[in-house]
Amino acid sequence: MASGSDRILEVRDLVKHFPLTQGIVFKKQIGAIKAVDGVSFDLNRGETLGIVGESGCGKSTLAKVLMALERPTSGSVKIDGRDIAKARGGELKRMRRNIQMVMQDPYTSLNPRMTVGDIIGEPYEIHTEVAPKGDRRTKVQELLEVVGLNPDHINRYPHQFSGGQRQRIGIARGLALQPEIIVCDEPVSALDVSIQAQVINLLERLQNEFNLAYIFIAHDLSVVRHISDRVGVMYLGKFVELGKDTEIYDRPAHPYTQALLSAVPVPDPEGREQRERIILQGDPPSPANPPSGCRFRTRCWKAQEICAEEEPLLQIRPGTAHESACHFAETHDVVHVG
Amino acid sequence: MTKTTPDALPAEGGPGDGPLLAVDNLHVEFQTRAGVVRAVNGVSYTVGAGETLAVLGESGSGKSVTAQAIMGILDMPPAVIPKGEIRFRGTDLLKLSEDARTQVRGQRIAMIFQDALSALNPVFTVGWQISEMFRVHRGMSKADGMKKAVELMDRVRIPAARQRVHDYPHQFSGGMRQRIMIAMSIALDPEVLIADEPTTALDVTVQAQIMELLADLQRESQMGLILITHDLGVVADVADKIAVMYAGRIVENAPVYDIYKAPAHPYTKGLLDSIPRVDLKGQELYAIKGLPPNLLDLPSGCSFNPRCPYRQDNCVTDAPPLYEISGVRSSACHYWREVLDGERQ
Numbered sequence: 001m002a003s004g005s006d007r008i009l010e011v012r013d014l015v016k017h018f019p020l021t022q023g024i025v026f027k028k029q030i031g032a033i034k035a036v037d038g039v040s041f042d043l044n045r046g047e048t049l050g051i052v053g054e055s056g057c058g059k060s061t062l063a064k065v066l067m068a069l070e071r072p073t074s075g076s077v078k079i080d081g082r083d084i085a086k087a088r089g090g091e092l093k094r095m096r097r098n099i100q101m102v103m104q105d106p107y108t109s110l111n112p113r114m115t116v117g118d119i120i121g122e123p124y125e126i127h128t129e130v131a132p133k134g135d136r137r138t139k140v141q142e143l144l145e146v147v148g149l150n151p152d153h154i155n156r157y158p159h160q161f162s163g164g165q166r167q168r169i170g171i172a173r174g175l176a177l178q179p180e181i182i183v184c185d186e187p188v189s190a191l192d193v194s195i196q197a198q199v200i201n202l203l204e205r206l207q208n209e210f211n212l213a214y215i216f217i218a219h220d221l222s223v224v225r226h227i228s229d230r231v232g233v234m235y236l237g238k239f240v241e242l243g244k245d246t247e248i249y250d251r252p253a254h255p256y257t258q259a260l261l262s263a264v265p266v267p268d269p270e271g272r273e274q275r276e277r278i279i280l281q282g283d284p285p286s287p288a289n290p291p292s293g294c295r296f297r298t299r300c301w302k303a304q305e306i307c308a309e310e311e312p313l314l315q316i317r318p319g320t321a322h323e324s325a326c327h328f329a330e331t332h333d334v335v336h337v338g
Numbered sequence: 339m340t341k342t343t344p345d346a347l348p349a350e351g352g353p354g355d356g357p358l359l360a361v362d363n364l365h366v367e368f369q370t371r372a373g374v375v376r377a378v379n380g381v382s383y384t385v386g387a388g389e390t391l392a393v394l395g396e397s398g399s400g401k402s403v404t405a406q407a408i409m410g411i412l413d414m415p416p417a418v419i420p421k422g423e424i425r426f427r428g429t430d431l432l433k434l435s436e437d438a439r440t441q442v443r444g445q446r447i448a449m450i451f452q453d454a455l456s457a458l459n460p461v462f463t464v465g466w467q468i469s470e471m472f473r474v475h476r477g478m479s480k481a482d483g484m485k486k487a488v489e490l491m492d493r494v495r496i497p498a499a500r501q502r503v504h505d506y507p508h509q510f511s512g513g514m515r516q517r518i519m520i521a522m523s524i525a526l527d528p529e530v531l532i533a534d535e536p537t538t539a540l541d542v543t544v545q546a547q548i549m550e551l552l553a554d555l556q557r558e559s560q561m562g563l564i565l566i567t568h569d570l571g572v573v574a575d576v577a578d579k580i581a582v583m584y585a586g587r588i589v590e591n592a593p594v595y596d597i598y599k600a601p602a603h604p605y606t607k608g609l610l611d612s613i614p615r616v617d618l619k620g621q622e623l624y625a626i627k628g629l630p631p632n633l634l635d636l637p638s639g640c641s642f643n644p645r646c647p648y649r650q651d652n653c654v655t656d657a658p659p660l661y662e663i664s665g666v667r668s669s670a671c672h673y674w675r676e677v678l679d680g681e682r683q
Binding site: 165193195201205249260268269270279281282283 | 542
């Protein structure tokens with residue numbers, strides 16, 4: 001496999017259903033929340049895949065399944081050719097070293113009773129082979145320096161840091177085991193605007209330095225565009241469109257992507273009266289009972305009979321250069337996102 | 339005349355001249371064990387009928403405290419208002435009796451809170467909570483109040499309002515809950531509506547729906563709208579004028595078009611420059627260095643000076659006043675001319 005050496009993550013037909021049960025003693029399954037329902041993509045070394053979608057579309061569940069924090073209902077997650085979804089025991093532990101996570105909320109994801117040194121060094125307690133006991137302190141101080149914090153602050157507690165600094169601590173913890181993949185779940189959305197740019201710059205610098213592959217989950221579409229090489233748009237547990245950042249943002253083919261992009265407020269008042277807006281009505285349907293056929297059809301202005309009968313597959317459609325899951329996919333270039 | 343109404347309440351439709359609501363040199367302090375926190379240090383802004391004022395700022399900039407002072411919902415103590423006026427149709431709200439303020443609060447000046455889930459009471463139906471406005475302020479019966487609640491839910495476009503009026507807050511999605519909050523706030527046809535981060539917790543698609551709804555309601559009733567936010571995109575979309583806040587002060591005041599074309603304060607400029615832009619993809623984002631200041635221990639001179647690329651010696655010693663640039667613009671920077679002429683990054 002010539003191209004296989006570059007590919008670090010291979011996700012195929014990933015499904016995660018959470019059972020809905022009734023009764024207390026004799027639990028009877030009465031349905032399932034289809035949080036992730038057939039997602040496939042690849043990720044190369046040093047590449048960033050952005051994932052966007054509304055809340056409840058399954059972005060965070062996808063992140064958890066990739067991290068092997070949840071077992072998938074079916075499908076495979078191959079890291080470097082080996083399936084983490086099937087791994088057990090020692091093998092799973094070794095594989096987890098290679099995929100780490102940066103959490104959304106730097107206020108709740110750091111234990112307030114542990115010092116920064118203990119938080120960042122905790123991965124070494126679990127994976128003792130990475131750093132022998134005597135080395136740990138120096139390793140942690142190196143990490144603090146890498147993320148732009150003062151190495152002398154190793155004995156401080158999280159409350160002594162600001163939000164942006166705490167997020168740097170979370171990033172240092174993610175880097176501790178020298179992973180090749182980092183899953184960033186809304187890494188900047190809890191931060192102040194003037195701090196967001198600092199953290200995004202840090203993530204980009206680390207990517208270049210360590211050739212990291214990022215899965216970047218966020219709802220801020222302009223941030224995702226800035227950092228991503230490719231972007232996947234999720235709706236009710238499925239990718240509806242997947243392509244290069246320029247393809248998704250400049251030539252979106254799926255109506256949902258078009259609506260999502262046009263809803264993003266443009267930070268420039270010039271010409272705001274003329275701006276074309278596609279405002280979707282209502283809320284996304286429940287993932288416990290998604291619509292038949294195309295899941296977006298209940299809110300789509302293009303929906304025809306075929307949309308209820310036949311589910312559109314994620315594939316390259318005529319007139320477009322990237323994959324989209326719509327029977328009537330066509331590029332639409334009136335939408336602008338800064 | 340305002341003085342003839344009992345309890346000096348501002349007259350309905352009051353004096354035709356002057357702004358609807360004017361905050362003038364407002365100071366708010368909190369007495370804490372660690373010292374005095376100066377959350378608001380001399381804020382002034384005005385909003386007219388049918389006008390949208392966006393108050394832009396980060397957490398801790400004092401934008402929400404100012405709003406709470408206008409509403410009269412600050413806990414006093416620990417909060418103290420040592421100086422300043424809040425004039426509503428010419429009457430200083432801070433000088434009114436508590437009874438008179440209750441007449442204004444909710445009826446004439448209303449507020450939408452950021453987090454609709456925690457602002458609604460989970461153990462009462464939404465219909466009960468909306469109709470409470472009519473029962474308490476208008477003395478309506480339960481049945482009439484409920485009828486009004488259904489009308490309002492229709493007006494904020496909640497589908498199947500007649501059935502859903504009996505549902506509890508947890509049965510609604512985030513966007514629908516925010517609509518219920520809006521329904522409650524507009525129930526008594528307020529003249530001023532304060533929206534504190536009304537869409538921050540929502541998805542962009544829902545945000546677009548809510549902002550459209552607010553704009554429609556404003557057009558119908560000519561409310562003055564104060565939109566508190568940190569989102570430069572939302573501001574550019576709906577605001578008529580902007581007040582930028584930093585460390586409890588207004589640092590820049592300007593009509594929306596001017597500020598995006600050429601900001602006159604280094605902080606505003608830094609915020610605008612740090613927005614990711616298509617033509618700068620792959621390059622490092624411009625970032626304002628450093629951290630927002632500690633309100634217990636503000637830097638001397640200009641509060642922004644430790645982070646400012648335009649800093650000179652006098653910025654550390656002299657706090658800049660709000661310099662008037664034109665009739666409608668002002669900036670609290672000694673070097674606003676340089677900032678105004680400077681190129682966007």
